[in-house]
Amino acid sequence: MTASTSSVAAVMSGPAGRRGWRARLTAWRVPLSILALCLLPWLLPSQALAVNVLIYGLVAVGYNLLFGYTGLLSFGHAAFFGTGAYATGIAIGQFGVPWYAAIALGILAGGALAFVIGLLSIRTRGIYFSMVTLALSQLVYYTALQASSWTGGENGLRGFTVAKLDLFGWTIDFLDPLKKYYVLMVFAVAALWLVSRILNSPFGAVLEAIRENETRARACGYDVERSKLISFTLSGLICALAGTLSALHLAIVPLDILHYHTSGMIVMMTLLGGAGSFFGPFIGALAFLLMEDVVSLWTSHWQIVVGGVFILFVLFLPKGIWGTALSWRAGR
């Protein structure tokens, strides 16, 4: 948390300040992300993994907006991720909606759900907030389980494979893993730019103020409830976008996407990378997925190894990978 506070300070002190490199990093964070994302499929062992890093990285970025910057620990973000995916899948599979409209519908559905859940849950704080979001997201899970004629229930949603993308007379072979990655990347980059823009805006500063001291932010005249609700909804929108991308990528929506394990995984990735930092969530998702992928190829007891690494992280890198890297650099 302190890492990001100092990032605000760094912006204030300007490029001429002692921490000028951090201001430059902040100014260049979107182009740097684009560069890193462009290289990702060439660096990872498989393109399918690269797409997953993209999707989960985006979920973690969306989640980080609420958790890292606004300071609200939600335990129900799987609901928005899953709703985005289901809405896209149902729109394509049952109504034959074109893919771009299905993405829009997915984002809207997830965003609308986030607005409602946000409205209900931001009345509470701390552990109660986490419990309410968890309970409401479980509600969504069981709804999807029961509405099996729409969602496929336990068997998951199938039958909406998008093999080709048609846009302005262009046709892209969406089964080609590399083309698929770059198409999905365009959406992820747009979302990243949006998040960067929000964080740089006065509204972003209000969110951080709420995180640091809610009472004081209120005393300064900011509408805390409204800001929290907007932050919650925006965070839900970005998770929903990631959900729609996941639906297009896998061509299935498994019921597990709404399970609280997914919510837990999102929290885990954000913490692993470093909550409250711009690059942290993506790095967390990358580290998490890469570790699982590589270690599970090597041994079927991968859970022991991955669990051990997590314990080490909690013990020695409590600010996450990126957060710790930032404070090391700043400490020198």
Next chain:
Amino acid sequence: MTKESKGLPFLTRRATLAGLAAGGATLAMPGILRAQGETIRIGFPTPLTGPFAAEAKDQVKSAELAVKLVNDKGGIAGRKVELLVRDDKLNAGEAATRTLELIEKDKVHAIVGALSSAVQLAVNEVTRARGVIYVSISQSDTINEIKDFSRFTFHEALNPHMTTAAVAKHTFKPGSKVAYLVADYAYGHEMLRGFKRAQAAIGATSVGEILHPFGAADYSTFMPRLRSMRPDILCICNFGRDQANAIKQAVDFGMNRQSKIVVPVLLHNQRLAIGPEAFEGVIGGANYYWGLEDTIPAAKTFNDAFKAANGGAYPTDYGAYGFTGVSSLLLAIEKAGGTDTDKVIAALEELKYDVAKGPQHYRKCDHQSVQSVLVLESKKKAEMKNEADLFKVLATEPASETILRSCSELGFPA
């Protein structure tokens, strides 16, 4: 500089070109040879971690045996076979990702595997969109239906419909009162649907059904309710550890004195884990039991090969799926003379194979493997001849399309 070039008179343009051509040719030659002898790669996603890990590990051992037997004979037309095992974590999304990796990165020629209804449907969705053959080795009725079927989809496992039809035929009587304890997910629901259909045909009646959550450890609250239904038959439709826990607790509550305990699939590993006392007299279906070796020569061959490869261990029911699934695929590749997908599909459709449990073939319309269903009863401890002598075969429902749903019922054009 000029002196140097004079010092190398053989380095003329022509000589260089000739040398390059010769060098290129020698480099290319093994390339051509490699293309001919390219390894046949089979992807095998399976839940090595999670509640079905014991069954999954048996599947891997059996699948590896099928590959080893072919490689020991020199492979298929000189090509070695390789099995690429991946942990799908019993998660449909993970399985889809792993399948994508296997197809896109490892360039597998076919996929065999998965051990859950949802996971196999996810794998099937990925493979059919990319025109890769998939042999599913886990029970499902849905995968037979026209919505999920594709010409690349083959279903080697039994399906709930045929399993329950066979089990009910040999356990339900006209007028029997049946109570159901059902795991609340696809497997339980499909089994329940099958049993109720068979029950209606036989003339038995249902006295109640209770759903329990997947992975439940405590069944004690259900038992008094089931007891009060006073059933002749208690039918427990769940899988893996759930089966062992549910049966053990039913016996603790004395349900076995009041009624017969029937399960759709009597699991080898769960019976081993819990012991003969709790399972005594429990009846259930199976695709395979090693005791078949007394009557079926292919079973003897499979058992012996498995024991030799695994330090004397006996093959299990779900393990055998790994063997029959991979073997049928390899037989078809051999018949097709290569890995050309269309030819392998044609070969699989024509294939009659008997690799472990007697004759099997894939039905033309839905690619369901037509095969026998065993009805087993768990033995008393006193009757067991050795540690692995768990069951007696009460009946064998012969391989026939009559216990499958008809093609038109599944939605296929007649």
